Amino acid sequence: MSALLRLDGLTVALPPGADRPHALEGVTLELHPHEVLCVVGESGSGKSMAASAIMRLLPPGVGIEAGRVVFDGQDLTEADDATMRAIRGAGIAMIFQEPMTALNPLRSIGDQIGEMFRIHTALPGSEIEARVLTLLEEVRIPDPRLAARAYPHQLSGGQRQRAMIAMALALDPKVLIADEPTTALDVTTQAQILALIRDLQHRRGTAVLFITHDFGVVAEIADRVAVMQHGRVVEQGPAVQVLEAPQHPYSQALLAAVPPLGAPPPRPIAEEPILVMEGLRKTYRTGGFLGRGARVTQALRGVSLVLPKGATLGIVGESGSGKSTLARCIVRLIQPDGGAVHLAGIDLLGLKRRAMRQATKRIQMVFQDPFGSLNPRRRVGELVAQGPMVHGMPRRVAMARARELFALVGLDPAATDRFPHEFSGGQRQRIGLARALALEPDVLVADEPVSALDVSVQAQVLRLLAELRARLGLSIVFITHDLRVAAQVCDLVAVMKDGEVVEQGPIGRVFTAPAHPYTQALIASVPGAPAARPGALL
Template sequence: MSAPVVSVRGLRLALPPGADRPLAVDGVSFDLTAGEILCLVGESGSGKSMCAHALMGLLPRAVKPSGGEIRMEGTDLLAQDEAGWRDTRGRRIAMIFQEPMTALNPLMRIGDQMAEMFEAHGLLTPAERRARAVALAGEVGLPEPERIVRAYPHQLSGGQRQRAMIAMALALEPAVLVADEPTTALDVTTQAQILALVRDLQRRRNMAVLFITHDFGVVAEIADRVLVLRHGRVVEAGPAAAVLGRPQESYTRTLLAAVPSMDPPVRTPPAGPKAVEVAGLTKTYVTGGGWWRPARRVEAARGVAFALHKGETLGLVGESGSGKSSIAKLVMRLVEPDAGTVRLGDTDLTRLSGEPLRRARRRIQMVFQDPFASLNPRRTVGRIIADGPRAHGVPEAEARERARRLLGLVGLDPSAFDRYPHEFSGGQRQRVGIARALALEPEILVADEAVSALDVSVQAQVLALLEDLKARLGLSMLFITHDLRVAAQICDRIAVMRRGEIVELKTASALFAHPEHPYTRALLDAVPGRTRSAA
C-alpha cells in the first residue's frame, strides 16, 4: 500500500468552557491515501466536520488543537502559521462545502470566483485565469461554460452551484479534497450526478478524498473505507463493504438500522372526508427580462389536482424545481395562484382575504426545512410557540401553558421554555418548530423538507414523532421531500411531480413496487446506494 498523503494521529480538539463535553475530537487517527475515498460518518456533534475543518485550518476560534498532529508531505499542518495555511488551502488541500449558496460570493460572477483562486496564489495572467475558469466549468459538467462563468450564483440551480464549488476546489489541482456534506440539500438525481462527478474526478486525478456525510446511501455509493465517529471518538473503521455489511459495534448497527428502508410498510390510506382538495392549481413565475433579454417564465404549477384525506399523509416528491415547495406555498396561501382552487373542507381558501383568511389559516400550519432560520434567535422558544395563539386572541397565561404542554408533547422538557434556539441541537430545534406549528391546533400540517437536514438517527426520531402526533391529534399531513426513503416510510400515498405537473400518484407500496412513469423509475434508480446495497 502506498504512503498516505495525509496522516492524522491522536487528534484532540478542545471545546470552550461550558460546552457539553471537553473535547470535540478525542484521539482520532486515520490515513488518507492517493486514489481513495474515506467517508467519515456519525450523528450531528460526532466531530466529523471538526476533523474536516482541522485539515483546512478553518476551526472556529473557540476550538483549539490540544494534542496530536496532522502531517502532509512531512509538514505538521497544525504547527503552521497563517501564511503556511494560505499556501496549503486550495493548493494542497481543498474543500467543498455543504451549502454552495452560502459559500459562494453572491456579488461576484462564477468565473471571477474561479479566477480568484489563481490570483490569490499569484498564478497565471488575467487572460489565462479566465480561460482556465471556462475549462474548469466544462470539466465539472456545467452546461454552456462560457455563459455559466458570466453568471452570478443566484442564476444557477443548486446542482450547478455545487458543480461550480467543485470546480473552484479543483482549480489548483490539490492532492486532497475534503467534501463536507456536499449532497445533503440536493434531490436524488442531482445527488447521483454529483457523487458520480466526485468519483470520476477522484479517479482521473488520483486524489485522496475525505467525504463527510450522515447518509449511509451515499457511503454505500462512494466510499472505499469508512470511519464511524461518536462523541469525537472513532468507534469503528474498515473497508466500506465490511462496515456496512458486517458492522462490529452496536453504535454502527444502530445508525444503519435508522436508515429508512426503500420497502414501504403496507398501509391502507384513509378513505374518509377530504381535508384538502386542490383543483386546477396553476402558477407561473416571470423573472428577469429587459431591453435586450426576454423574460424567463417558469411554470411552477400546471393544473395540479389532488385530495388529502383526513388522517392521511400525502407525499410530494420530485427534483428541485419540480414545483413541490410552490404547491406547499400555494396551499398555505403564502403566494397567490394564477388559477385553480384550494378547499379546506367546505371553505375555498383562494376566495378568502383579510380576517376570514387569517382565521382559516389557523387550520393549516407549516413545519419548515431549516428550524434555525425559521426560529427568531432573539426570542425564547416558549415565546416563539406562544406567539401564534396570542396573536389569535388566546390569553397570555393560557398561551404560555399551551407552549409548555406542547414542549412536553414533542419530547422536550418543559424547562426548555426559557431557552433560546441556539441552545438546542438541530433535531431539538425541529421539535420546537413542530410544537410551534401545533400551537394553533391545526387540522393539517404541511411539512416542507422537515427532516432533510437531520442525521439518520434524529431523522428517525422526528419521523416517529410526526407519526405519533398525527395519530393522537387526528392530523392530516402534506409531506414534501426529495428523499424517497423517507417518503416510503411515512406516506400513505405519494404524488410524483415533474415540471409543475403530477405525473404519477399511488399508494406508497404500489409506487415503489410498480412505478409506471419513466420519470418515477428514474428517481427510484437514482437513490444513492440502492443498486450496490441490493447487489
C-alpha cells in the same frame, strides 16, 4: 502504501463553557492515494471539525491541543501561515456543504475560479480564462462560457456545487476534502455529483476525504469508512465491512435509523377528503424592465390532488419541480394565479382576510428550516403560545398549553423559557411542530421538515409525526426530496416535475412499480440503492 494524509492522536480543545472539553479526542485516521475515505456521524460528532483542523481553519477559541496532522510527510500543526496558504488549494482543497455561502455573490463564477490561478501561479489572463473553461467542462456544467459569466444566484444548486468542485480541483490537489457536499441536493443531482467526484478521483488519482451523515452516500462512494461519535473514532474499516457487519453499537444504531426505500404495509385510508386542490396555477416573472425581457417560470401548471382525512400525502420531486410553491399556495402564503383549494368544503382562496385568519386554525405549516422560522429574540414558549393568543386565548392558558405541547412532542416543558439558539436542530424542529399544533389544526403541511437532520434525529421526528397523526387524527401534506423518508411516512404520493404531477397513487404501488420514466429515474438515483451497489442498505 504509505498514507498521503494522516491524523495521529489529534485532540482539539473547545473554549470554556462548551458542552464538552474537546471537539476531537485522540482521532487517528489515514487517507491513502487514490482512496475515498468517508467519515460519518451525527451533528456534533467532530466530522467537520476534523476537516477544519486539517486545513488549519479552526474557529476562534478552538485549538489543537495534542497530536499531529501529517500531509505528504509534513506536520501541518507546526507549519507557519505562509506554508498553509501554499498548501490550501494546491495540496489540499476543500468543497463546502453550502456553495451559496462559500461563493462570493458579487463576483462571477469564472472570476472566482480564476482567482485560484491568480494567487498561486504566474499564468497570463488568457491562459487562466482557458483553464477556467476547461474546468467547467470537466465538471460537466452546460455552456461553460455562459456559466463563467454568471453569478452564483443565477445557477442551480447542483451547478453551484459543480462550480465549487471546479474551484477545488483548479490546482490539481493531492487531497480533496468534501464536507457534506450533497446534503441539500435532490437525489438525481446528488447522484450526478457523486458520480462526478468518483470519476474525477479515478482520472486524477486524487485522494478524497468525504464527510457525510448519509449512509446511502457512503454505500455509493466509499472505499473505507470511519464512524465518529462525540469527537472520537469508534469504528473504521473497509466500506463493505462497516456497512454490512458494523461492530460498534453506535454504527449499528446509525445504520438501523436509515429508512429503507420499501414502503411499510398500507394503512386503511378514509374515502372522505379533507383537502382538495383543483387546477392550481402559479407563474413567476423575474427581472426585465417595465415587464419587458422578464424571465417567466411556470411553477404550477394545473395541479390537482386530494388528501383523504387522516392520511399523509407525500409530494416528491427535484428542486424547481413546484413542491414548495404548492405548499405555500395551500396555506395562502402565496396567492396562486388560478385554481381552488378546499379545506373540508371551504374555499380557502376565496376567503377574505378575517375569514382566512379563522381558517388558518385548521391548516398549519411546518417549515424546512426551524431556526429561520423561529424569532431568535423570543422565548420558545411565547412562540408556541403566540397563535392561540392571536385567536383570543388568555396568555396564562396559552402558556400552559405551550408546556403541554412541549411534552406532546417529547421536549421538557420547563424548556419553554429558553431561546431558539439553545436547542439542537432536531429539538427546534419539534418546537416548530408544537407551534403548528397549538391551534389544533386538521391539516399539517410539512415542507421538507427532516431534510437537514441526522438520520437518528430524522427517525425520531418521523416516528413523532406518525404518533401525532394517530393520536390527533391529523391529515398531513408531506413535502420531501428524500424518497426513503417519503416511503416510511406517506400513504399516498404525488411525483412532481416542472410544475406538474406526472404520477400519483398509493406509495407502495408507485415506488415498487413506477409507471412514469421520471419516477423511475428518481428511484434509480437514490444513493445506495441496489442498482448502484447490490445489497447495500435496502
